[in-house]
Amino acid sequence: MKKIINNSVILLLLFVTKEGQAQKIHKAYDVVIYGATSAGVMAAVAAKQNGTSVMLLSPETHIGGLTSNGLGWTDIGNQTHQKTIGGLTLNFFHRIHRYYQNAKAWNQETLANYREKVTNSIYELTDSLMWTFEPHVAEKVFNNFIRENKITMKLNQWLDRQHGVKKENGKIVSITMLNGDTYSGKVFIDATYEGDLMAAAGVSYTIGREPNSKYGETINGIETQLTKGNNLPRGIDPYLQKGNATSGLLPGINADAGGKDGEGDKKIQAYCYRVCLTDATLNRVMVAKPANYKKEDFELIIRAAQKGVKTFWKLSPLPNRKTDSNNDGGVSMDYIGMNYDYPEASYLERKKMDEAHLYWTKGLIWTVQHDPGIPADVQKKYASWGLAKDEFKENEHMPYKLYVREARRMVSDFVMSESYLKGDKTVPESIAMGNYNMDSHNVQRHVTAEGDVQNEGDVQIAVEQPYPISYKAIIPNVKECTNLLVPVCLSASHIAYGSIRMEPVFMMLGQSSGIAASIAVKNRKDVEDINYTELEKKLLSSGQILSHSQK
Template sequence: MRCRIACPADMPEDRSRQGPIRIPRRGRGRAGRSSGGTAQGDPPRRAAPRVRLRRFGRAGTIRRGFSPSWASGWGEFVVKYYDSVVYGATPSGIVAASLMGKRGLRVLVIEPTGHVGGLMTSGLNATDIIGSGSILRGAAREVFQRAGAAYGSPEIEFRAEPHVLAGIFRGLLDEAGVELRTGTRIATIMKTGPSLSHAVLEDGDTVWSAFWIDATYEGDLLPLAGVSCRIGRESAEAHGETMAGRRRLGSMLPAPLDEPIPARDGRGKLLPYLLPPDGVRLGDGDSRLQAFCYRLTLTRNPDNRLPIPEPDRYDPADMELFRRLALSGRRKGAGAVSIVHGTTFNSIFFNLARLRGGKYDMNSGHAAPINLPLAGMDWLGSGPAGRRRIAAIYRDYTARILHFIRTDESVPEETRRFFAEFGFCRDEYHGSDGWPPALYVREGRRLQGIDTLTEHDVLRGAVDPEADIGIGRYPLDCKPIQWTVTADGERAVREGMIFGKCDRYGIRYGMLLPKPEEASNLLASVAASATHIAFASLRMEPHWMIMGAAAGAAVVLATRQRRTLHALAGRAVRALAEADLPHAVPEPAVALAAG
């Protein structure tokens, strides 16, 4: 086999002149160590092959002595060198890559799927932000300024259409000279001591980089890099958090609509979607995540409207829990559609936040929720095929909920007629019949870094000018973790849901950094170091974009100053991240739809 080596023309001479480079197998000595995951449920990874590279000037060939299991026969593969590799073409990752590319770094973005832009190009378009966005500066703000310009406005725009944002994100990458690869995953990460050196991709290519950024929603790079991370809820004792761990059981409908909802059918069996009580004590930790969903993009415009697909299978008996919730809400006078904040159609069945272009972002209601707890529990540990299977479960469930809202007599007739006016959008998500391409994974792995954001930091508004790389501002907002029953097994309840107000708090640089002995050249710009409770506020796209800008700025500073990431100060990182657009804006107290 012959291999083409791609070296950037501006590679430092000391690197291009070094002798043969060995990519060892996993476990062959200190250099080239491939670390296993530390989070529960992560899939096994293949070891990288042993390859000797011989350089001939700035480009050359190498010979392989064998064909690895993931390569069919003999052929050419490519080894490339970068200043930084970003794993995940999410808004956070794109902001990081754009900032680095504009400052002259050679950057590669690897997106395991074919989808670019994360949730902001997949239905999450009523941006979760408080006020007019004064927390946003620099590279993180640029996306929303470009969105405003796309609609002919000098103001920032927080409710742009998915396809408009898709063009903005790709434009940012193109303008910065960032290389983008989609449809391939990192199979193995190799390390020299705590430093990540190179990755072998599933398509056989090898990528070397000085720095790495995990910008995936799932934190998929962290276990590959051998970095400690968390999945699920800490116990109340772990950080002294009052809201941590298993929560008290709450009603399925919010006050004042709550009333006992019978949990069993006429034969005494639990209704579908309800779990039996498990006896776990209040405050105990677990590995459960808050509910995932599809955030749908809908329209009432007949010229742009596609019919909402009918479910492949629909049994009215399966929807009895939601029927009882609907009837309970109606007894308390709920069920009709109202307008909140002047922009959102609200009912106990749905929230429809108005977007640009005559479109709406559909979020979950209480009586017929598109949020489905526990069905995504295997998501983090699954490969592409497993995640496609789980995504199909969510699509099927969502189709049944939409059919229920349109047709079930427990839903008020005027609400059914109103919702029947909506359909999927003809000009969004081509090739998927109107379904958004990405499942809304609200919470994945979370880094166990050198600094951890906790409930206490968020509630008391902790700020540290030396350490902060930005400001967070959003309520504690955790969706249900399970639908279950009371201890006697008779009443349907939900557990794990949290919504609590908070003010501004500092997002500290150390939250992006692993422990230095675990990884010295890696940052996590989405799966940051925070407890489950604090992450309920941190998990918003504007915050992740702030952290993406900071991650990119940190790599630029470390490259220019020849320092380690851990030697940088948060103040310096923030100054560079906010350098492009540093100005502030007035901030009226207006809250948009919760995510």
């Protein structure tokens, strides 16, 4: 908690002092990338390798986004889907494999021990690929990419979202940070999870769930009937005092679903921390009861356990007896309904929401391990797990970055929707392949007509086969901006984004955006006007997978 509060103080100082600072003008770059997520790093590498000068700006002090913040159990779908991963992204997983071939990489178990844990799974180790990894190892690999390609990168650079984007004739000329630093460029790439540069540049976007009618979809919007997985057992009382509606609802529960199935709303799927736990005694820090713990905030966990729920988070095995502990079940790591304002919130407001998610995560773990209302067999299952001491050392061993699954989504002339993912419509100008389920985590908890509490919004519908993602989905409307690429908060409906939003896909889209940016710079073209045939040729030569015929 201390580290997060300190970061908030730093941000506050930036807000207070900026007005009195002289603006620092940096030299111009061909390509300026805001956001050192996995997509941002790959965009920087691709742009640099294609002969353009690059500046990579990171708000955070640690790079790699969620890939280096606990998401080590990679979302790859299945063995068939693995074949859609190419280029720099595939190289990333080759590098992970090489790292773990060294016996010195193993300090809590051996490679042979770990191999047994993932044998007969989609994460089974091959001769040259490894899909799972510790957070600090992923960050090390990303930093090696930066170092080897001699990319100029600056950390702790926070965009002035109110006044920091200068545009002339439909182009971004420069962007200014809260500390007064200014960076000019020919092409800009917004690689953030939140879409802050895109929004500040005046590009159209949306937040929340579209109604099914918007794009002719069937699984968008409110979906009470489809929410079957990751739900609560029926019959859980939603009130502070069981059976007493006048006592008020438990925290985080809405009186109803807010509309009919298929209708849109402005709510977004839940966020969480991808916590790295371990049962290795010498590398373990047990989670303490939060100082401001209120039992009513965690009462739903106890009631669920007493209704027979046995699983409260995943223990997906990472090397060295660690886990990627993601959400699993009806009440788990996801802090459902507590992130609706996050996309548009100020930095300080986001930090408060980060802290609230941190409180939920630690409170969940402590409650399951210690509350007398939790059955003994459940407590025994989770009793040995604590935070990994050698991860996230600057943040009390909790991830530096909250898992922002979805925030703003650009609305361009072309929108990836359910029909494109299902193959009912042809995707033009492919720049990468997606493959994962159309996957939305729960969006809210509500009281049902029967008077109990249920989750709503968890939709997991498989795509029949991998699908292309269009270049048109990462470029804005030409009337809004002509030198911006958006590989993360791209133009997609809520349910389509639920499939696209996987880290390997973001990495591939980042690489494609970096190559596209270099073409635009060299040919002095708007990003909307570059020749796709030229782009396609460069993507293929870089190892990107663009169609089924390449597999």
